[in-house]
Amino acid sequence: GAVVSQHPSRVICKSGTSVKIECRSLDFQATTMFWYRQFPKQSLMLMATSNEGSKATYEQGVEKDKFLINHASLTLSTLTVTSAHPEDSSFYICSANAPPTPKSDYGYTFGSGTRLTVV
């Protein structure tokens, strides 16, 4: 089935540094990928929609200069948290919509997530 790989699964960084998270569609092409953020014991909130070859679309309240998204190929989207601060510590999850297959007519597939801790 369709697989979305997310890397790294866990990262600890110092306050003020930048962190890049990768989201790859392993066996399909994804013109659109989605980035979510999940605080402890809370639900997933959509941050932005990543569009291959064009600018990302950010949800209201999400700082686009803080969370840089690049979708340079049909299989890779990256989220860079710039000048990270402790309040950016969270669980980040990406997803992509895989095309229908004979076994599945719908393919929103999620990555395994990245736990970011800023110290």
Added chain:
Amino acid sequence: AQSVTQPDIHITVSEGASLELRCNYSYGATPYLFWYVQSPGQGLQLLLKYFSGDTLVQGIKGFEAEFKRSQSSFNLRKPSVHWSDAAEYFCAVESYGQNFVFGPGTRLSVLP
């Protein structure tokens, strides 16, 4: 605006007991409906989805959900819970052309 509610924040059941997790949505038209499960520190796994047709949907791991238009509900059920079912469960909706909206989640604990 579209919204999804899961009234139960935390549910505890005994292993072997039946389970029902509630989900209600607020939407002008019938959206696509989903249930996902998330184990601690992990991503999301799709349990089942409803687009149209038969309102009783069968999913993986013995789960099923029933869509009730009159109640704007899509409750998840399992006749006999296993200890491995302990996790966080999210209901989600998607309207055509829109993104997912997730419910707040229900944490399931299973007693031995």
